Amino acid sequence: MTITSAPRPAATTPDPVRSSLLRRLGGPRYAAVLVVDALGAGMLRPFLLLYGMSVVGLSPGGAGLAVTLGLLAGLATLPPAGRWLDRGARSVPVAATLLVRAAGAAVLVAAPTPAGFAIGALLLGLGSQAWPATHAAVVATIAVGRERDAALAAGRSLRNAALGVGALAATATLGGGTTALRWLATACALGYLASGVLALGMRLRAAALDRDTSAGTKDDLSFLRPLLVVNLPYAANFSVLEMALPVLLVTRLHASPAWSAGIFVGNTVLVITMQVALVVRLARVPRHRVLAGSGVLLAASYLGFWGAGSLGGTPGAAAIAAVAVVFTVGEIMYAGSSTALVIAHAPERSLGRALSRFQLSTGIGMALAPAVLTWLLTLSPGALWGGLAAATLLAAGSVVATSTRSARLAG
Structure with a gap:
């Protein structure tokens, strides 16, 4: 039996008491999909380069190139995934992203050669890049209005927790050498497979809509074009904790x-514990204002990192840790408003393409950030943090200006 959903109704006020975590996530089955997916990513993603070097015998550059490619x-995969979602598919695309990653992890185990590693990394890349858009489309189908925003936040909290547990489990096995790494990849393959089967069992589709997009498609998505550009500096925040701060702390x-x-670890704990509560608390604030506010907080934290770094040594490191709390709040506000803003403004018939294009923007920003951030840091800390702050503040101002212009045209 296939479950279909009606077109999204008007936004509703969230009911924190009625909306339990499992309800927000679409029930225990989909919550289990999220947990198993994130556990697999947490176990494998941080150690994929190590797998290529230790098990396959690749150089760091060769392993990194395979993962990047x-x-x-x-x-x-994002444009075709968006078109697939716009034809009403929901649980099957989610399952496909998981089963492709299961195949990728299986190839890593079955073929510990340079070619096998390249194929495995390719399949893992295909599945992981398509996941956010397909997951957001499922949530948009099973929840509405501000309850949908809370559902997206709950999913991110659950995913962060499972990522952390997966990473800890993987760390605990590293003492076993290459054998442990191969067992780790095997566990990931089985986990992705089980999660994919669970997703297929949901049999969730969107209700049939007018899919004729020969006219008006560009108008449908015209609201999105400014947001895609604005999103590029915002997306750089994902690389700050993983790359910019560690380099700054150790080398400077x-x-x-x-x-x-x-x-x-502190960032992860705060995201897990604060995300849903903060998103629900901000439910009465327009999403574009929350997104702009997140840019202001992120920019302030970048300037704070700059100032804290000038202290040097342990005092500087302690000050950076304190500023990281402000950064985390900005990160939560960005994650809680950006995808929700896209879903709220996208016409039903164009939802998949809107989500896939937004994820493409995020993916490009994340791909460019490591090279750009490290290059700026080689110039000076001021170039890094001042440049990030200026770009993010400009993006925040553009969000407000775009929203005001759209409202004026609509009126």
Whole structure:
């Protein structure tokens, strides 16, 4: 039996008491899909390069190139994924992203050769890049209005928790050497397979709509074009904790790597514990204002990192850890409003393409950020943090200006 959903009704006020976590996530089955998916990503993603070097015998550059090419190739799946979603598919695309990653992890185990690693990394890249858009489309189908925003936030909290558990489990096995890494990849393949089967069992589709987009498609998505450009500097925040801060702490402040790990763990805990509550609390604020406000907070945190870094040594590292709390709040506000804003403005017949294009923008921003951020840091901390702050503030201003212009045209 196939479950279909009606077109999205008008936005509703969230009911925190009625909307339990499992309800927001679409029930226990889909919550299990999220958990197993995130556990697999947490176990494998941080150690994929190590797998290529230790098990396959690749150089760091060769392993990194294979992973990067896989992720870039994955961006090419987004336009067809968007069209697939616009034909009403929901649970099947989600299952496809999981089953493709299961195949990728299986190839890593079955063919520990350079060619096998390249194919495995390609399949993992294809599945991981298409996941956010397909997941958001499922949530948009099973929840509405501000309850949908809370559902997206709950999914991110659950995913962050499972990513952390997966990473800890993987870390605990690393002492076993190459054998442990191969068992790790095997566990990931089985987990992705089980999660994909669970997703297929949902049999969820959107209700049949007018899919004739020969006229008006460009108008449908015209609201999205400014947001795609604005999103590029916002997306750089995902690389700040993972790359910019560790490099700054170790090379400029000569602080212990433990500071980087502690800041990352603190960020994860705050995201897990604060995300749903903060998104629900901001439910009465227009989404574009929350997105603009997140840009202001992120820019303030970048300037804070700049100032804290000038202290040097342990005082500087401690100040950076304190500023990271402000950064985390900005990150939560961005994640909680950006995708929700796209879903709220996208016409039903164009939802899949809107989500896939937004994810493409995020993917490009994340792909460019490591090279851009490290290059700016080689110039000076001021170039890095001042440049990030200026770009993000400009993006926040553009969000407000675009929204005001759209409202004026609509009126």
